Amino acid sequence: MKISVVGTGYVGLVTGVALSHIGHVVTCIDIDEAKVERMRKGISPIFEPGLDELMIKNIAEGRLFFTTNHRDGFAQADVIYIAVGTPENEDGSANLTFIDQVARDIAENISKDIIVVTKSTVPVGTNYYIRDIIEKQLKVDLQVDIVSNPEFLREGSSVHDTFHGDRIVIGADSDDAAKVIEEINTPFGVPVYRTDVRSAEMIKYASNAFLATKISFINEISNICEKVGADIESVSQGMGLDKRIGSLFLKAGIGYGGSCFPKDTKALTQIAANHDHNFELLKSVIEVNKHQQSMLVHKALERFGTLRGKNIAVLGLAFKPNTDDMREAASIVIIRQLIDLGATVKAFDPIAINNAKKHLPDNVEMTNNIEKALKDSDCAIIVTEWKEIKELNLEQYARLMKTPVIFDGRNCYELERVKEYDMEYYSIGRRPIVTIKQLESV
Ligand SMILES: NC(=O)C1=CN([C@@H]2O[C@H](COP(=O)(O)OP(=O)(O)OC[C@H]3O[C@@H](n4cnc5c(N)ncnc54)[C@H](O)[C@@H]3O)[C@@H](O)[C@H]2O)C=CC1
Numbered sequence: 001m002k003i004s005v006v007g008t009g010y011v012g013l014v015t016g017v018a019l020s021h022i023g024h025v026v027t028c029i030d031i032d033e034a035k036v037e038r039m040r041k042g043i044s045p046i047f048e049p050g051l052d053e054l055m056i057k058n059i060a061e062g063r064l065f066f067t068t069n070h071r072d073g074f075a076q077a078d079v080i081y082i083a084v085g086t087p088e089n090e091d092g093s094a095n096l097t098f099i100d101q102v103a104r105d106i107a108e109n110i111s112k113d114i115i116v117v118t119k120s121t122v123p124v125g126t127n128y129y130i131r132d133i134i135e136k137q138l139k140v141d142l143q144v145d146i147v148s149n150p151e152f153l154r155e156g157s158s159v160h161d162t163f164h165g166d167r168i169v170i171g172a173d174s175d176d177a178a179k180v181i182e183e184i185n186t187p188f189g190v191p192v193y194r195t196d197v198r199s200a201e202m203i204k205y206a207s208n209a210f211l212a213t214k215i216s217f218i219n220e221i222s223n224i225c226e227k228v229g230a231d232i233e234s235v236s237q238g239m240g241l242d243k244r245i246g247s248l249f250l251k252a253g254i255g256y257g258g259s260c261f262p263k264d265t266k267a268l269t270q271i272a273a274n275h276d277h278n279f280e281l282l283k284s285v286i287e288v289n290k291h292q293q294s295m296l297v298h299k300a301l302e303r304f305g306t307l308r309g310k311n312i313a314v315l316g317l318a319f320k321p322n323t324d325d326m327r328e329a330a331s332i333v334i335i336r337q338l339i340d341l342g343a344t345v346k347a348f349d350p351i352a353i354n355n356a357k358k359h360l361p362d363n364v365e366m367t368n369n370i371e372k373a374l375k376d377s378d379c380a381i382i383v384t385e386w387k388e389i390k391e392l393n394l395e396q397y398a399r400l401m402k403t404p405v406i407f408d409g410r411n412c413y414e415l416e417r418v419k420e421y422d423m424e425y426y427s428i429g430r431r432p433i434v435t436i437k438q439l440e441s442v
Pocket residue numbers: 006007008009010011012029030031032083084085086098101102105119120121122151152153154155259260
C-alpha cells in the first residue's frame with residue numbers, strides 16, 4: 001500500500017517508519033525543512049530508542065521517503081495519515097489549527113480517491129469536520145473516506161508499543177475504508193477493535209483521562225500514606241494484585257506530565273462543558289496533579305525553613321525517562337518555584353538539556369554529568385527516574401553534596417537500601433529516613 005503521513009513528530013514519524021518496516025511504501029511530509037533534511041539522512045529529530053535503526057534500514061530499502069511538498073507527498077498515496085499536533089488553547093480546549101491546515105493541504109493536492117486516517121488526538125466529531133473541509137475545498141470530484149485511528153504509543157517506548165500494542169482502534173462509517181486500514185495494520189499482529197468514528201475519538205480521550213485518574217488517585221493515597229504511616233509502594237503492590245485494578249499506572253510520584261495527559265484531560269473537560277456536562281471528577285484529577293507537582297518544593301521548604309541562597313541539584317528534567325521531551329514536565333514547575341524562592345539550581349539530565357533550554361530560565365545551570373550537579377549542593381530533588389539516578393552509588397550523595405538531603409519524587413531507592421548510607425531521604429508516600437544526625441538547617 002502507498003501511504004503518506006503528514007506530520008513527523010513522535011506519532012507521525014514512528015507511524016511512518018513502522019508502516020514502512022512492515023512493507024508499505026511511505027512518504028512522510030513535514031513543513032519543517034531542517035527536520036526533513038535530517039530525516040532524509042536517517043537522523044531522527046527525536047530521541048526514541050530503536051527508531052534511528054529502523055529509519056536507516058527502511059530508507060536504504062527504498063520504502064521510506066521524506067518531503068516538505070504536500071503535492072509530491074500525496075501523489076501516489078492511497079491513504080493519508082494525519083499526525084500533526086493538537087496543542088491546547090488558552091482555555092484548555094484542543095487547538096485544531098494544524099488539523100485545519102492539513103485538511104486544506106489534502107484538498108489542494110490530491111488527485112485521486114483517498115482514505116484520510118486521523119492519528120492525532122482530536123475532539124469528538126473532528127474527523128467529520130476534516131472531511132467537510134476537504135470536500136468543500138476540493139476542486140475535482142473525488143471520494144474521501146475518513147477513518148479515526150487514535151494512537152496509544154508512549155514516548156520513550158514508542159517503537160516497541162507500535163509493534164506490541166494492546167489494540168488498534170479503527171473508527172469508520174465505511175466498511176471498505178475500515179477494511180483497508182485493518183489490512184494495512186495486519187502485519188503488526190495487534191488486535192483490532194472496530195467501532196464508529198465518534199466512539200473511536202472518545203476512546204482516545206477516555207483512555208488518557210482514565211490513566212491520569214489512576215495516577216492522581218494513587219498520588220492522593222500516597223499523601224494519606226505519609227500521614228497515617230503506611231507505605232505507598234506496598235499499598236500499590238497490594239492493590240495491583242487485584243486484576244480488576246491492575247498494577248500498571250499505580251506508581252505514585254510528583255504527578256503526570258508530558259505532551260498528552262495534561263492537554264487531553266483539559267480538552268476532555270472542555271468537550272464535556274461544550275455539551276453542558278461538568279466533568280467534576282476529571283477536574284479534580286487535574287487539580288490533584290497540579291498540587292502534586294509542587295509537593296517536593298513544599299517538603300524542602302518545610303525541611304529548611306527557607307530556600308533562599310540554597311544550592312539545589314535537580315536530578316532529571318524530561319517528563320519521564322527515555323525521552324528528551326520537556327513538554328509539561330514537572331521539572332519546569334519545580335525549578336521555577338525554586339528560583340522564585342531564591343534558590344540556585346543546577347540541573348542534571350542525560351538527554352533533555354537542549355529541549356530544556358527552551359523551557360527554563362537562563363540562570364539554570366544544566367549538565368549531563370550527575371556528579372557535577374550534586375557537587376556542593378544543599379539538597380537534591382529527584383524529578384525523573386533516569387537509570388543514571390536509580391543506579392547511582394548512594395555513597396555519592398554524602399561524598400559530593402554539602403548536605404546530603406534528598407527529596408525523591410519518583411521513589412527511586414528502596415528504604416532498606418537508603419538506611420545503609422549517610423543521607424536524609426524524603427520520598428513520596430513513605431516514611432522519611434534520616435540516617436545521619438539531623439543535619440543543621442544551614
Ligand atoms: N506524543 C505522543 O506520545 C502522542 C501523541 N498523540 C497525539 O498525536 C498528535 C501528534 O503529536 P506529536 O507527534 O507529539 O506532535 P509533534 O508536535 O511532535 O509533531 C507534529 C509535527 O507536525 C508538523 N506539521 C504541522 N503542520 C503541518 C502541516 N500542515 N503539514 C505537514 N506537517 C505539519 C510539525 O512540523 C511537527 O513536526 C497529537 O494530537 C497528540 O495528542 C497521540 C499519542 C501519543
